[in-house]
Amino acid sequence: MKEMSRMASLTQAMQVPVFDLKRQNEALHDDLVAAFERVIRAGQFILGDEVAAFEAEVAALSGVKHGVGVGNCSDALHLVQLALGIGPGDEVITTPFTFFASAGATARLGARPVFVDIDPVTFNLNADMVEAAITPRTKAIVAVHLYGQPVDLPRLRAIADRYGLTLIQDAAQALGARYESRPVASYGHVTCYSFFPTKNLGAFGDGGMVVTDDDELADRLRMLRAHGSKPKYYHHLLGYNSRLDALHAAILRVKLPHLPSWIERRRAIAARYRLLLAGTRPVREGLVTLPAEAPGAEHTYHQFTIRVRQPYRDALRQHLARHGVQTAVYYPLALHLQKVFEPLGYKPGDFPEAEWATSEVLSLPMFPELTDNEIEYVAAVIDTFEPPVGSNA
Ligand SMILES: Cc1ncc(COP(=O)(O)O)c(C=O)c1O
Structure with a gap:
């Protein structure tokens, strides 16, 4: 990660959108x-x-x-x-x-x-x-x-x-x-x-x-x-x-x-993220988990969504934003807890894995035109993440 950390400090001003259609158009x-x-x-x-x-x-x-x-x-x-x-x-x-x-x-x-x-x-x-x-x-x-x-x-x-x-x-x-x-x-x-x-x-x-x-x-x-x-x-x-x-x-x-080549590129971006992120501190220390592909399933990586152990997701998100990297949370509230579905009678705790996921998921920039430089920069910024002091998790 030495190479990536150096790059992160050299390119503070880099802006990486979570999605950009202009490049494709x-x-x-x-x-x-x-x-x-x-x-x-x-x-x-x-x-x-x-x-x-x-x-x-x-x-x-x-x-x-x-x-x-x-x-x-x-x-x-x-x-x-x-x-x-x-x-x-x-x-x-x-x-x-x-x-x-x-x-x-x-x-x-x-x-x-x-x-x-x-x-x-x-x-x-x-x-x-x-x-x-x-x-x-x-x-x-x-x-x-x-x-x-x-x-x-x-x-x-x-x-x-x-x-x-x-x-x-x-x-x-x-x-x-x-x-x-x-x-x-x-x-x-x-x-x-x-x-x-x-x-x-x-x-x-x-x-x-x-x-x-x-x-x-x-x-x-x-x-x-x-x-x-x-x-x-x-x-x-x-x-x-x-x-x-x-x-x-x-x-x-x-x-x-172009769809097949765009999906191929999405998969290549995911592979590159996976390789680079595997060497970062948050992944090595178990703070961040990378997405997995189920056997038989050919993932199109519409999103590359990592899990960030509670309670660090929002802090990592802010850290990325401070370094110009946009991210997204799909989705922050599970459907059984949505106001409009109150009449269905569900309550917190009914679907623990879904609820847990809402507090841990973070989608990184992902679109076929994302450059290798941008991928490396995102990984480098994640490598420099320090969990906030005083957090007891
Ligand atoms: C899983 C899923 N289902 C349905 C929809 C609805 O699609 P549309 O925006 O075309 O109505 C979306 C759109 O975000 C989606 O992500």
Whole structure:
């Protein structure tokens, strides 16, 4: 670490953003402008050929038949559960350690999100605990591939099949992820993606997609995203207005061919972080734990999230900020403790691993255009972290 420490003291002024889209957009500038022009000339701004082509491309890379473009991934999760007929009296199992939408979609339909604690190593739903949460009211499992690391898909699919449940994959953070060399979506039953600008594949605004092999489900989703109509102005279901815009699809089609190399770069950045951080004092002393890859899971490193032993996370975060390194905490409060979910009756201590994770996780700068210099600088700054004196942990 001698080399890195010297560099840290030499480059105090370095600023490392947690995420930066400008670098990607600059590299693709001409192609993005051409895509905009193509859409302007075509004059079709919602759905249409551009969206249909993008849906087919995403379905193909997902290893399934259908892609249905929608307004965002929150809507994708909602529309899927609506299409499955999930409503009052039903239960849907999911993780309490995720973005709100993973469970909010269920609750908005009047059904009950049933939380199951996470595995502390992968931060994903603990597959060992899922069966105990299944009741006669359970209709589905929402499996979230948090930070871009796939859940244990063969196991969860087997549980879903044994109990006649639908496996809904929340792959908002995991487009391009594979499990045992197969795209995650190919494990079924239905998978939701987000094209929020910061995701593995980001639009210039909100966007989302559902992919599935189920013809009937895809057909219902195509209706539900357009007020339940088929054809236009003939309404069979009570749906929403949640469609993917042609401009977003055109932009995403420029970016899609780069996705494999961006994921490769994310994995290379993670490997470099891992190598450099292993030699730092906080890691050697057990203050910081590095993220682990589960067997079979090909992590896309949407986030590179370390654990910082309580109570040092915020002090390390401040130390990094003082040296110009931005970080993020995904997520600071578990879902079962959110105010809006009070009526579900959960209390602190119900999901200890999820609660513990909220106080320890710290996501480091991660995006494909992050430079090797920046990675080295982040590691060097972490190496110089001194736990605050007087802290009794
Ligand atoms: C795990 C997870 N699920 C769902 C969503 C919702 O995606 P969107 O912003 O496209 O609605 C997000 C977005 O942050 C997410 O991280």
